Amino acid sequence: MYTERLLRVVAVAAITSSVLSNPIPLTREPIENIPRGLPLVTDEVLLFDAPAFRTGEGNELTASIRMFTHIRQIDSSIISGALTTAIEALGIEVGNKAGNLFERTKLFFAIPRSGIEVDLNVAGCDSFNVGDTSKGGLLERNAAIGACGGALSPRTISGVAPGFFSSRPFEATLFPSHPNGFGVVSDVDDTIKVSNVLDKKQAVKSLFIDDHEAVGGMPELYSQLDGELGNPAWFYLTGSPYQLYPSLRKFIFEKYPKGPMIVQNLTLTDVQSILKFVLDDNNVRDYKIAQMEKLRSFYPQKKFLTIGDSTQADPEVYAEIARRHPDFIQCIWIRKVNEADNSDERFATAFKGVPQAKWKVFTEPSELAELDVATGKCN
Known part of the structure; x- marks a missing residue:
């Protein structure tokens, strides 16, 4: 699906301009000298939708939680322009779709945050904590969320990251399902x-x-x-x-x-x-x-x-x-x-x-x- 030349060209374009999209200097490795634990005001959390399944003989549910934590990125028209130039150099016309290009490539160059944990709430279920993210900023972990009142309808998973003036919420959808069917x-x-x-x-x-x-x-x-x-x-x-x-x-x-x-x-x-x-x-x-x-x-x-x-x-x-x-x-x-x-x-x-x-x-x-x-x- 991808070509090595494309990936390298896009990488160079994004990396050279990403100093303008991040609040701290860019490195290709996770930032190690920033405190770990709960997210900071400079952090962003991408929470993935999660399946949930029953465990044991009762109605207790377990959710399969996945998330990615990285240094917060600030939109920049310079990045979009650099990526557009890189793609068009390959003979591919971007036209008025530069916004698509920027949105779909920016996470490739996000600076991951390791050692991050978050408190999560599932509507109608037990709250829980998950951590720590890996060196690549990723986490995948099962978490007990209680019986959720016995209902197996989709519900919201949510959390908050601190902001400069107010907390910034992030959320995904939990999809519980019967063990059979x-x-x-x-x-x-x-x-x-x-x-x-x-x-x-x-x-x-x-x-x-x-x-x-x-x-x-x-x-x-x-x-x-x-x-x-x-x-x-x-x-x-x-x-x-x-x-x-x-x-x-x-x-x-x-x-x-x-x-x-x-x-x-x-x-x-x-x-x-x-x-x-x-x-x-x-x-x-x-x-x-x-x-x-x-x-x-x-x-x-x-x-x-x-x-x-x-x-x-x-x-x-x-x-x-x-x-x-x-x-x-x-x-x-x-x-x-x-x-x-x-x-x-x-x-x-x-x-x-x-x-x-x-x-x-x-x-x-x-x-x-x-x-x-x-x-x-x-x-």
Whole structure:
């Protein structure tokens, strides 16, 4: 999806101008001499939407909390201009979309804050504290939140960071779910969002510049599934790094049933790691398999419909999980993308050992309209 040249050019442009976007001098490493503990007035907290699941025999819930803490960034037209110049030097027209470019790239160059803990409140549930963030400013941790009155409806997770004149709130959505019933795991790029991952230049435009565009017919299909499966638990599993989370979340919440998005914990302090994990299908495969296993640990009794596309490793990922846990995967749908490897040989190899009745490769979402996932009619 990304090219090394693009990443290096954008990195240089942002780094050279970021002294104007941050309240302290830039370094490529976390700031070590600032006190740790609760956030400071110079800190920003990005809290991710979280799934929640029941633990034990009672109604007690556990939330899977993820967050990123970094030095607060101040918007600057100079940064936007530098990034625009860098992208246009590659022959990609930015036009009036410089705002998209700036918003989608700025977190790549945020200065992480390690050792940060926060107090969080979930509406109607127990409050709790989580910490410490890693050297990269990231935290992923399960937290007990009580029974929440027995209700499993979405609710707000919130906290505050200190400000110069008043506290600055941050929040996300908690999505509790029954231990049984149905769930849907959906890929994002070229499954529900036009990303052009097989065309490097168009992929860059889709990623950083163009307004996000839904794949034709997919919002309608997902709305139909949401009703037919009785409001299932939705999860969006993407190989994209967490720096793209804000714009992707906005797009998904506007077009599709709401649910937590699972993104990779990658930072631009190590360019080679980004290239390794984002461009290498094997690493995307391993990452997605690990996340699917984690979901199963949260919801071992649920049955899942998994939806992906043929550009990267979705067929191989979902098939591997189906072989490991046949009762966990109800159906697998793979969208056939032009210019990808859509050969019969690929799918035969990928789905070896998976009953043919469980999986379907499709071109148009309308091909799925008459299927009944709830009864196992997958193709």
